[in-house]
Amino acid sequence: MTTEIAHSTSAIPLRYSTPIGGVAGTSFKPEHLQAILGAGRQRGFFEVHAENYMGAGGPPHRALEAIRRDHPLSLHGVCMSIGGPQPLDKAHLARFRSLVARYQPALVSEHLAWSTHETSFFNDLLPLPYTEATLRYVCDHIDQVQEAIRRPLLLENPSTYVAFRDSSMAETDFIRAIAERTGCRLLLDVNNVFVSATNQGFSALEYLADFPLSRVGEIHLAGHAEQADDEGDLLLIDSHDGPVADAVWRLYEIVIQRRGPVPTLIEWDSKIPDWPVLQAEAAAAQAILDGCRPAALVGDCHAA
Amino acid sequence: MPPEQNPSFAAAFAPALLDPTRTVPAIVTGPNGKAAGRRYAVYRNNVTVSLIDALAAIYPAVLRITGPDFFRAMARFHVRRTPPASPLLFDYGHGFPDFIAQYEHAQAVPWLADVARIERAWLDAYHARDAAPLSPARLSAIVPERLADIVFTPHPALGIVRSPFSAVTIFAANRDDAPVERIDASTPEDALITRPEFDVTVRRLPPGGAVFAACLASGRSLGEAAASALEASPEFDIASNIAGLIEAGAFTSLAPGDA
Numbered sequence: 011m012t013t014e015i016a017h018s019t020s021a022i023p024l025r026y027s028t029p030i031g032g033v034a035g036t037s038f039k040p041e042h043l044q045a046i047l048g049a050g051r052q053r054g055f056f057e058v059h060a061e062n063y064m065g066a067g068g069p070p071h072r073a074l075e076a077i078r079r080d081h082p083l084s085l086h087g088v089c090m091s092i093g094g095p096q097p098l099d100k101a102h103l104a105r106f107r108s109l110v111a112r113y114q115p116a117l118v119s120e121h122l123a124w125s126t127h128e129t130s131f132f133n134d135l136l137p138l139p140y141t142e143a144t145l146r147y148v149c150d151h152i153d154q155v156q157e158a159i160r161r162p163l164l165l166e167n168p169s170t171y172v173a174f175r176d177s178s179m180a181e182t183d184f185i186r187a188i189a190e191r192t193g194c195r196l197l198l199d200v201n202n203v204f205v206s207a208t209n210q211g212f213s214a215l216e217y218l219a220d221f222p223l224s225r226v227g228e229i230h231l232a233g234h235a236e237q238a239d240d241e242g243d244l245l246l247i248d249s250h251d252g253p254v255a256d257a258v259w260r261l262y263e264i265v266i267q268r269r270g271p272v273p274t275l276i277e278w279d280s281k282i283p284d285w286p287v288l289q290a291e292a293a294a295a296q297a298i299l300d301g302c303r304p305a306a307l308v309g310d311c312h313a314a
Numbered sequence: 315m316p317p318e319q320n321p322s323f324a325a326a327f328a329p330a331l332l333d334p335t336r337t338v339p340a341i342v343t344g345p346n347g348k349a350a351g352r353r354y355a356v357y358r359n360n361v362t363v364s365l366i367d368a369l370a371a372i373y374p375a376v377l378r379i380t381g382p383d384f385f386r387a388m389a390r391f392h393v394r395r396t397p398p399a400s401p402l403l404f405d406y407g408h409g410f411p412d413f414i415a416q417y418e419h420a421q422a423v424p425w426l427a428d429v430a431r432i433e434r435a436w437l438d439a440y441h442a443r444d445a446a447p448l449s450p451a452r453l454s455a456i457v458p459e460r461l462a463d464i465v466f467t468p469h470p471a472l473g474i475v476r477s478p479f480s481a482v483t484i485f486a487a488n489r490d491d492a493p494v495e496r497i498d499a500s501t502p503e504d505a506l507i508t509r510p511e512f513d514v515t516v517r518r519l520p521p522g523g524a525v526f527a528a529c530l531a532s533g534r535s536l537g538e539a540a541a542s543a544l545e546a547s548p549e550f551d552i553a554s555n556i557a558g559l560i561e562a563g564a565f566t567s568l569a570p571g572d573a
């Protein structure tokens with residue numbers, strides 16, 4: 011008879027009170043495990059890509075258990091293909107649900123994007139046209155996810171490089187309609203707003219003014235890279251491989267002033283720096299969060 | 315256009331992602347009438363590069379042996395021909411060793427595919443279900459007349475890779491950055507891959523050991539497995555082989571068998 015290692019299947023009891031409030035967190039990267047555990051329990055939270063923890067066992071789960079023991083966790087799905095026209099992958103949804111049950115994350119999110127067509131998985135967050143037809147099945151997919159995980163999902167706004175000739179709605183209207191129809195909450199990626207605004211030629215401030223901020227339950231901040239489009243104009247790439255740009259920090263301060271403190275993640279997924287560099291980015295976000303008190307208590311908030 | 319006549323923008327958007335001979339899908343554009351060429355190319359690049367990177371992460375020894383330029387060119391062919399069929403990238407690339415074996419530019423390194431097979435088995439073991447390995451005391455407790463009939467349950471992480479080349483030595487020498495001594499590639503080596511706790515180990519099996527381990531893993535009795543191993547290799551030694559497999563964590567349990 012096979013003896014399961016005792017801790018591997020049982021849910022881990024929560025050791026903090028939800029919601030986690032206005033704290034700054036970082037992506038969890040395995041190369042930082044020892045540095046994080048060595049520092050003991052700290053304020054903040056860690057976000058992981060769900061798919062990296064969908065193996066049956068082994069070191070990834072041991073690392074995540076160690077992180078989760080003392081810190082709130084954010085489970086960030088990258089591959090559900092919610093924005094694609096084909097039905098959700100039921101096996102993938104079941105795996106996602108099991109991770110939520112096992113690790114009891116404080117935050118659970120996915121993308122307004124697609125990554126699978128027929129049987130091919132493209133490993134990228136691909137864009138969709140914003141129409142009544144796409145709105146219907148995106149809402150249907152989110153209903154299925156929320157039914158499976160028994161809680162509201164945080165849906166993230168994308169960074170995009172192309173537009174669809176067919177699109178008939180603004181992205182903010184599309185996202186607001188999804189939230190109203192499904193009851194989902196929103197993950198506002200401020201870097202994605204900045205990247206898409208540059209690439210699509212709209213105003214990031216107007217986008218934020220149109221965005222349903224009251225539904226935002228998490229914010230992402232990340233670095234981007236610069237390229238050029240066919241006309242030689244600036245094209246920004248959502249690369250997650252460097253520090254948050256100054257312009258994105260400024261947009262973030264504006265959002266926090268309007269919205270009040272929200273859990274905020276520094277996303278850093280390639281060219282991973284040493285832990286103190288990532289920690290310093292999170293500390294900068296925390297300073298902005300701490301400089302802000304809910305408008306209802308202190309009136310206008312001026313971030314530090 | 316009503317949506318039912320245009321059921322899938324994804325069907326229009328997807329095919330050119332991994333096929334450089336296809337043109338940019340007509341359904342996309344840049345803003346304000348700008349062109350979509352370099353914009354769509356961002357997606358093409360993200361898809362292709364991230365999948366090549368995924369193979370590079372799974373096959374670091376193959377990458378080190380071939381060098382990055384050779385590896386990325388070879389991986390690009392494979393990615394375009396065989397994109398992942400699952401969003402779990404750690405499961406990608408099971409067809410890559412066979413692709414390497416057929417790849418015309420890799421014919422000068424005939425052992426490369428076997429090194430890749432060991433690397434793929436290494437990652438399978440890394441992500442395998444956790445299970446406690448069989449204690450050696452369980453075997454000692456069996457009375458000698460029952461030994462031939464016992465059967466074993468393989469550990470979820472167990473892998474066996476057979477090679478007519480020195481694939482285990484080449485694998486081990488190329489999984490880190492240490493300088494590589496000259497290796498005679500012509501010694502046949504079979505690999506045993508296990509993960510009794512959390513560290514994956516790769517060992518070289520003695521002569522007959524791979525046949526023996528594969529028989530036991532498929533549920534045949536200790537007596538049958540030993541007979542097959544002896545047939546394959548007259549120098550096969552049952553006592554050291556069964557002790558070695560148990561010590562490596564190849565099994566989770568044993569049972570008396572049907573006799």
Ligand SMILES: [Fe+2]
Nearest residue numbers: 166199230277
């Ligand atoms: Fe993000």
